Amino acid sequence: MIVKPRIRILIASLALLFPAASVAQRPALKPARRAKAPLQVASGLMTGNRIEVRRTDWIREGAPLFEYAIAGAAIVEGRLELTGTLREAGGQQTAAVRATMLSTTARSANPWPSAASATARERAPARNQPEGERNEQTQSLYSGATETGSGCELLYLKLTAPFQREPLQIGVVLAPRDNARGIEINQALCRVARAIKTGADLAEPLGRLNQLLSQKS
Amino acid sequence: MAQKVYDAIVVGSGATGGWAAKELTARGLEVLVLEAGRKVRPEEEYNMVAWPYEMPFRGFGNRAELERTQPIQSRNYACNEYSRKWFVNDLENPYTTPPDRPFYWIRGRHTGGRSLQWGRQSYRLSNFDFKAKSLDGYGDDWPFTYEELIPYYERVEEFVGISGREEKLPQLPDSVFLPPMNFTCGEWKLRQAVDRMRDKWRRVTIGRVAILTRPIHQGTPDARAACHYCGNCERGCDTNSYYASISSTLPAATRTRKMTLLPNAVASHIVMDKRTGRARGVHYVDGVTRAHREVFGKVVLLCAGTLESTRILLNSAPVEGGTEGLCNSSGALGHYLMDHAGGGGASGVLPGLTTEYQSQVGRANGIYIPRFRNLDRASKQAGFLRGYGFQGGANQPVQMAKGIPGFGADLKRKTREQHPWNINLGGFGECLARWENHVRIDRDVVDAWGIPALHIDMAFGDNERAMIEDMGNTAGEMLEAVGATEIRISQGPTSVPGILIHEVGTARMGSDPKTSVLNKFNQAWDVGNVFVTDGACYVSSANQNPTLTMMAITARACEYIAEEFKAGSF
Numbered sequence: 009m010i011v012k013p014r015i016r017i018l019i020a021s022l023a024l025l026f027p028a029a030s031v032a033q034r035p036a037l038k039p040a041r042r043a044k045a046p047l048q049v050a051s052g053l054m055t056g057n058r059i060e061v062r063r064t065d066w067i068r069e070g071a072p073l074f075e076y077a078i079a080g081a082a083i084v085e086g087r088l089e090l091t092g093t094l095r096e097a098g099g100q101q102t103a104a105v106r107a108t109m110l111s112t113t114a115r116s117a118n119p120w121p122s123a124a125s126a127t128a129r130e131r132a133p134a135r136n137q138p139e140g141e142r143n144e145q146t147q148s149l150y151s152g153a154t155e156t157g158s159g160c161e162l163l164y165l166k167l168t169a170p171f172q173r174e175p176l177q178i179g180v181v182l183a184p185r186d187n188a189r190g191i192e193i194n195q196a197l198c199r200v201a202r203a204i205k206t207g208a209d210l211a212e213p214l215g216r217l218n219q220l221l222s223q224k225s
Numbered sequence: 226m227a228q229k230v231y232d233a234i235v236v237g238s239g240a241t242g243g244w245a246a247k248e249l250t251a252r253g254l255e256v257l258v259l260e261a262g263r264k265v266r267p268e269e270e271y272n273m274v275a276w277p278y279e280m281p282f283r284g285f286g287n288r289a290e291l292e293r294t295q296p297i298q299s300r301n302y303a304c305n306e307y308s309r310k311w312f313v314n315d316l317e318n319p320y321t322t323p324p325d326r327p328f329y330w331i332r333g334r335h336t337g338g339r340s341l342q343w344g345r346q347s348y349r350l351s352n353f354d355f356k357a358k359s360l361d362g363y364g365d366d367w368p369f370t371y372e373e374l375i376p377y378y379e380r381v382e383e384f385v386g387i388s389g390r391e392e393k394l395p396q397l398p399d400s401v402f403l404p405p406m407n408f409t410c411g412e413w414k415l416r417q418a419v420d421r422m423r424d425k426w427r428r429v430t431i432g433r434v435a436i437l438t439r440p441i442h443q444g445t446p447d448a449r450a451a452c453h454y455c456g457n458c459e460r461g462c463d464t465n466s467y468y469a470s471i472s473s474t475l476p477a478a479t480r481t482r483k484m485t486l487l488p489n490a491v492a493s494h495i496v497m498d499k500r501t502g503r504a505r506g507v508h509y510v511d512g513v514t515r516a517h518r519e520v521f522g523k524v525v526l527l528c529a530g531t532l533e534s535t536r537i538l539l540n541s542a543p544v545e546g547g548t549e550g551l552c553n554s555s556g557a558l559g560h561y562l563m564d565h566a567g568g569g570g571a572s573g574v575l576p577g578l579t580t581e582y583q584s585q586v587g588r589a590n591g592i593y594i595p596r597f598r599n600l601d602r603a604s605k606q607a608g609f610l611r612g613y614g615f616q617g618g619a620n621q622p623v624q625m626a627k628g629i630p631g632f633g634a635d636l637k638r639k640t641r642e643q644h645p646w647n648i649n650l651g652g653f654g655e656c657l658a659r660w661e662n663h664v665r666i667d668r669d670v671v672d673a674w675g676i677p678a679l680h681i682d683m684a685f686g687d688n689e690r691a692m693i694e695d696m697g698n699t700a701g702e703m704l705e706a707v708g709a710t711e712i713r714i715s716q717g718p719t720s721v722p723g724i725l726i727h728e729v730g731t732a733r734m735g736s737d738p739k740t741s742v743l744n745k746f747n748q749a750w751d752v753g754n755v756f757v758t759d760g761a762c763y764v765s766s767a768n769q770n771p772t773l774t775m776m777a778i779t780a781r782a783c784e785y786i787a788e789e790f791k792a793g794s795f
Contacts, residue, residue: 110670111321112324184288
């Protein structure tokens with residue numbers, strides 16, 4: 009609650025000190041009607057069922073905002089809705105908050121799956137597999153091992169934190185290490201996303217997701 | 226106060242935006258360039274001579290931070306501790322895909338755009354590419370010929386500076402070249418071995434690259450120094466020896482006093498005049514204050530990068546009559562997305578050369594083998610259409626030390642004394658233009674400025690998969706021909722679309738307004754004062770790296786715009 013006026017003052021001061029077009033002759037600008045208030049965007053790192061949410065904007069990039077622990081999932085009006093508990097960073101207060109899954113982005117862990125795949129055939133025994141410099145020309149040949157992803161490595165959630173007026177869009181990535189449960193939950197979320205997209209039966213994937221979320225971390 | 230109306234608004238300041246600004250201002254037009262990202266200060270931000278031990282994370286970067294903020298960008302080889310600042314924050318700049326269909330959208334938002342960290346490989350297309358449909362019946366021809374583009378290739382090459390070796394190959398026309406970089410011993414051997422294969426289409430040449438091998442434009446304000454071969458191009462070049470718009474075309478435009486460059490202006494959509502049906506200007510969001518603004522111009526050029534330009538058009542009009550976006554009466558906007566297909570090739574060890582260390586550090590270039598498939602009856606392939614080129618090289622990489630057996634003092638001694646030669650070839654294959662590979666607006670997800678994000682749906686098909694299998698076979702046979710040992714061939718699966726950063730298409734040119742978005746001068750069929758001159762205009766992907774062609778097309782479109790201004794069309 010106290011943060012917002014401070015941020016406004018900071019933005020105003022910095023905008024005066026460092027105008028965006030200071031390098032150029034600023035053109036005659038016409039303020040446009042604001043079509044709709046933009047959502048704030050934040051980044052989330054998911055470990056187990058907990059998402060640690062941080063700022064992405066330039067004001068305090070990387071500053072923690074809150075932690076959101078997912079406890080359950082349901083389909084509401086054709087979308088996956090999550091229920092959970094939100095705890096503000098540095099605070100003790102918690103609140104029950106619902107989040108909606110907006111969309112996903114698939115990211116293969118290795119964009120060059122050929123490089124170390126089983127289908128790469130060796131014409132001669134390579135006792136010491138040669139490895140060269142990795143650059144634009146050679147990255148297809150010298151990438152790391154193939155990893156299996158879930159198919160929905162980035163998740164986009166929307167929720168409204170109790171201390172914010174506007175809903176927040178959170179782009180969530182998985183913590184890459186020591187996160188077997190998070191990976192399992194992500195895979196279950198992705199199965200639900202696939203079922204929603206294809207119109208398949210949701211009962212089984214949703215049940216599996218809720219089963220995973222109900223387990224203690 | 227009267228609104229200022231520019232002659233032209235150029236969206237984007239990268240390779241094509243820089244060319245548009247230079248061409249139009251040189252012809253007397255007053256130009257506003259909108260750049261979504263911040264202004265780069267080369268004197269403070271380039272770090273080409275920093276050693277790993279000077280970096281907090283020894284050049285690799287903070288992995289946790291990279292994973293958290295750049296989960297897509299960090300998959301690119303150049304997004305490391307030195308240069309991650311040239312890549313976007315993925316969560317501020319989101320896009321979505323269907324589950325299980327990944328696409329890597331690699332982006333830079335700052336003055337100069339991706340021209341700061343591009344691979345610099347520069348190849349002309351030929352009529353094998355521009356008239357491909359006429360040769361094999363698939364897809365569509367481009368609406369102009371190679372001969373029509375030659376003057377513009379020459380104009381770009383003379384200003385930019387392309388080093389390379391003349392080969393007189395019809396499938397890869399020669400450029401106006403600066404002296405070529407030299408082959409290594411291993412690459413000479415490969416060239417000779419491939420010549421002995423007596424395939425008239427197959428040739429090993431040095432990479433044609435936008436890096437200066439001698440100073441150019443000396444005695445003029447456009448003067449740039451020759452490369453000093455530090456090899457760290459992606460960190461930014463203090464001597465401006467490779468082409469980046471920030472050090473060549475944009476300064477040239479600035480000197481005319483006809484260009485205004487506005488950084489931190491995140492273009493959202495084109496503002497239309499409903500009365501005339503023409504564009505009035507561009508709506509943007511201030512990247513810092515997030516205030517919404519509009520600027521006005523007689524002509525709007527989208528040079529924001531293939532997918533960003535299409536996103537702006539898609540966001541410029543609501544869904545009407547079943548189609549989404551501005552300039553989309555054909556319904557083709559967003560469709561025919563392409564990227565080169567990789568994943569096929571071979572690597573091995575080259576015996577018979579000295580294992581004493583021959584200093585090759587710093588040649589930011591490799592070799593190139595142009596397309597040799599499906600060019601005539603003899604090279605015709607039953608399994609796939611079109612073709613692929615190889616990039617690679619032969620050198621003594623320090624990484625080879627990992628393969629030396631042993632341990633302790635003996636291993637250290639061998640590592641100092643033995644520098645075996647590695648040889649590698651990686652294919653870049655043409656991706657056929659398919660309607661189903663497309664982008665649209667994801668109405669649920671927005672970027673940090675509240676602008677709806679793109680949904681990208683692309684996968685390679687059977688043709689690319691067959692081509693990649695052939696890449697493995699032909700790369701393997703060439704390495705065998707040169708006597709390489711320990712050959713390992715790769716035949717797929719394919720690379721993930723987007724990772725080669727040669728994404729093109731989605732607002733294609735054509736001769737028929739019913740099936741294309743732009744005419745032969747990159748002018749939108751539907752809105753005559755909107756032009757798209759970046760990779761979005763591509764009709765087919767060819768297999769050559771696309772930036773040189775994009776710049777030549779931009780120069781041609783700008784000449785047309787200037788002529789139309791003279792004729793009073795705008």
